[in-house]
Amino acid sequence: AQKVTQAQTEISVVEKEDVTLDCVYETRDTTYYLFWYKQPPSGELVFLIRRNSFDEQNEISGRYSWNFQKSTSSFNFTITASQVVDSAVYFCALLTGRRALTFGSGTRLQVQP
């Protein structure tokens, strides 16, 4: 069975602080993909990143970075120098085999000015 755990229900930071959102996944498949989505207050889901199970290189995109570690089954997301516009709910998701996405329960990030 597939499972994604986002243990942090809600995080509050002050603008310009760095923040890391944790994601732990479970799967017996050797080939899988991990995703992060952002859901701003307006409600839509915005794709942020996709990472496959064979590529453990960390990725950086502007203020966003992702740390994928197969040894700990984690795919953590860091926002550097957070901004108010980063306030949203962030979802980690897992895709394996001939299935659909399995989502974590989400982490609500509030960035205070």
Place this chain on the structure above:
Amino acid sequence: DADVTQTPRNRITKTGKRIMLECSQTKGHDRMYWYRQDPGLGLRLIYYSFDVKDINKGEISDGYSVSRQAQAKFSLSLESAIPNQTALYFCATSAGGGISYEQYFGPGTRLTVT
């Protein structure tokens, strides 16, 4: 125009009523999905379809049915709505041929069952 559209965007209905949520896509994707989002639970899969003749139940299909009328259209029906089906519903699409493809989400339908 949006690639994945959902109608209606908001709906209030009464217990016992039949309601249909519609999803259309212009991305030419084979695969379509319906999810529901409840506070604190993330998104959970209701049904998915890998082509017009391939429809599969997700983890919470009870109380729901679907119809894949064409490659571009995937409808979700609540035959007899109940209050605990109040949620935000998302349709999504992805390209076929592999498991790696990103899912593109519609804007969501907020359904309230009173």
